[in-house]
Amino acid sequence: MKTICVLLLGAILAVEANYRNVKFSDPHQEFKDFKIKFGKSYKSWDEETERFSAFQDNLKKIEKHNSENRSWIMGITKFADLTRDEFIQTHLQGYKPLGVAKPSVARKNNINIADLPESVDWREKGVVTPVRDQGMCGSCWAFSSASLISSYAKINDMSHDLVEVSPQHLVSCAPNPLKCGGTGGCMGSVEPLAFTYASLFGVVTEEEYPYTSGDPWGAGDDEICKFDATKTDVTAMTMGFETLPHNDMEAAMEHLANVGPLSSAVAASDWGLYFGGVFDGCPYDENIEVNHAVALIGYGTDPAEGDYWLIKNSWGDMWGDGFMEGAGGFIKLKRNSSPMCGTNNTPLSGNGCVDGGVTSQHVCGTCAVLFDNSYPIGTTYMK
Structure with missing residues (x-):
């Protein structure tokens, strides 16, 4: 079991290393693969063109970020055909913290x-x-x-x-x-x-x-x-x-x-x-x-x-x-x-x-x- 875990960890680290050095040489093929993988379809050619444009911008963002050796990596997720503003508008409008005070639990003293x-x-x-x-x-x-x-x-x-x-x-x-x-x-x-x-x-x-x-x-x-x-x-x-x-x-x-x-x-x-x-x-x-x-x-x-x-x-x-x-x-x-x-x-x-x-x-x-x-x-x- 330990050997399997070590091999699995090695494989994961190898995939992550590859992603840190990834270069998207064919955005059109990447977009085709993306649509298949995430089941994406668009209502019109204009919409597909718009999504592909956002996708290309995100590919550039992923390449740049991952080349900087940060503590986290970017990748092609199901949101890769959205601009940042579109992502916020479509997926982050559902939580808004209360604008009034809420009951709080008294903090326990001497937490170490x-x-x-x-x-x-x-x-x-x-x-x-x-x-x-x-x-x-x-x-x-x-x-x-x-x-x-x-x-x-x-x-x-x-x-x-x-x-x-x-x-x-x-x-x-x-x-x-x-x-x-x-x-x-x-x-x-x-x-x-x-x-x-x-x-x-x-x-x-x-x-x-x-x-x-x-x-x-x-x-x-x-x-x-x-x-x-x-x-x-x-x-x-x-x-x-x-x-x-x-x-x-x-x-x-x-x-x-x-x-x-x-x-x-x-x-x-x-x-x-x-x-x-x-x-x-x-x-x-x-x-x-x-x-x-x-x-x-x-x-x-x-x-x-x-x-x-x-x-x-x-x-x-x-x-x-x-x-x-x-x-x-x-x-x-x-x-x-x-x-x-x-x-x-x-x-x-x-x-x-x-x-x-x-x-x-x-x-x-x-x-x-x-x-x-x-x-x-x-x-x-x-x-």
């Missing part, structure tokens, strides 16, 4: 990082559901929430099978009357509203309420709630949610080590072409726009690239860290020993509750990963 495990990965404990794909819907908040509800139900009853609860149930049924993070459904919301909904009505399984809102031709599915609380037995319920102290690295690490995963708000505008390694591509001297929700499932240290936070995303398994090994969908964010901070200057451009009055937010950690972390409390299986 040296006393915590060197690495944590909740996948190893069998409490993390498979990576999903939110598709063309701003429902990251629902996927992050559903992932956390499933994890904590399992953590609180390890004798029960891990059950995947339905993001669609939350997308279609969790109300957002104050328009926090959008107007609800595919137009954005926040995890605390999902956790609160689950405390009142519970959540059914993915099998009972399958996800359909990610289909661009399935418009309207996010606006019609097909759940009847008077007739349906739910699978899991919460007692609400709690929030960690904002921008507190020790609190986040202690929680991950001793309690469970976290639902995390992040700035993901530059993640589209991420292919592996420890990502450090969110500059602190520019606007850090928090626009996505993910599941923070651990932390660790890469022997070459240093400390990282481990994140489960909702863009499918043909993206991100693990993609080259057939188990993608994750990203490792650089974890500095002393967190660096910056400012989100655009919380009101869709990034807060209507009339919230917040004009800026102090955010810390790579891509603001320490800014806003929450989790469901009292989560239990009901059947």
Whole structure:
């Protein structure tokens, strides 16, 4: 087994080395391969020409980035036919942090990082559901929430099978009357509203309420709630949610080590072409726009690239860290020993509750990963 692992690691490193030195000599062939691999088709020749233009620009970006020997590599992901602005508009409009104060958990005193495990990965404990794909819907908040509800139900009853609860149930049924993070459904919301909904009505399984809102031709599915609380037995319920102290690295690490995963708000505008390694591509001297929700499932240290936070995303398994090994969908964010901070200057451009009055937010950690972390409390299986 050890020999197999060493050979596999060698193969992975060889693929990564090749990607660092990649030269795309035939963009047309690369585009053909890309369309086949990711099942891409376009409605017209004009649209295909436009997508190919964006694809060519991304190939140049990938070549340049990977030649600079950074801690992470870029590659041809399913987003490679989009410009950065198009990527943000189509895949990062579903998480907007609350523009008002939220209840926080009192920080535990005297947290000593040296006393915590060197690495944590909740996948190893069998409490993390498979990576999903939110598709063309701003429902990251629902996927992050559903992932956390499933994890904590399992953590609180390890004798029960891990059950995947339905993001669609939350997308279609969790109300957002104050328009926090959008107007609800595919137009954005926040995890605390999902956790609160689950405390009142519970959540059914993915099998009972399958996800359909990610289909661009399935418009309207996010606006019609097909759940009847008077007739349906739910699978899991919460007692609400709690929030960690904002921008507190020790609190986040202690929680991950001793309690469970976290639902995390992040700035993901530059993640589209991420292919592996420890990502450090969110500059602190520019606007850090928090626009996505993910599941923070651990932390660790890469022997070459240093400390990282481990994140489960909702863009499918043909993206991100693990993609080259057939188990993608994750990203490792650089974890500095002393967190660096910056400012989100655009919380009101869709990034807060209507009339919230917040004009800026102090955010810390790579891509603001320490800014806003929450989790469901009292989560239990009901059947």
